[in-house]
Amino acid sequence: MFAKRLKQMRKKRKLTMQEVADYVGVAKSTYAGYESGYRQPTIESIQTISRKLRTSADYLIGLTDYSELPAEVNHNAKEYLNVEQLHWDGVPLEKDDLDLIRNLLDRVLRDRALTKEE
Numbered sequence: 629m630f631a632k633r634l635k636q637m638r639k640k641r642k643l644t645m646q647e648v649a650d651y652v653g654v655a656k657s658t659y660a661g662y663e664s665g666y667r668q669p670t671i672e673s674i675q676t677i678s679r680k681l682r683t684s685a686d687y688l689i690g691l692t693d694y695s696e697l698p699a700e701v702n703h704n705a706k707e708y709l710n711v712e713q714l715h716w717d718g719v720p721l722e723k724d725d726l727d728l729i730r731n732l733l734d735r736v737l738r739d740r741a742l743t744k745e746e
Contacts, residue, residue, distance in 0.1 A: 629689075630662075630665070630668075630688055630689055630690065631662065631663050631664060631665035633688050633690070633695075634662055634663050634681075634688055635663045637681040637683050637687075637688070637695065638663070638681060640695075641680075641681055641682065643680070643681070645659050645660055645663070647680075648677060648680055648681070651676065651677075651680045652669075652676050652677055652680070653676075654669075654673065662677075674688060674689065682697060683695050683696070683697060684697060705733065706730070706733075709726055709729060709730050709733075714726065
């Protein structure tokens, strides 16, 4: 399964064997052995290959059938706090609550910046 998925993803990303081999730091013949199933890469090489192919190592080795990586999650708290319908353990947060939280976080970050300057 690994060899088949490896070749499939390389072709899907329109990459040559040489391009992937160079990225991984192995000879083209070594990489070709991975795609034919003749050779088995190290765990580190599988991780590197998965980065180049923009897929997960779990997909390549058959632990999942999802070849695409999940969309990047935005963890910017400021954007979350601009959502109108937030709650804390089921208790709705009012606009005033959110304003207070935003002001508190702004203060924490200003204080942190001042501390670093000293």
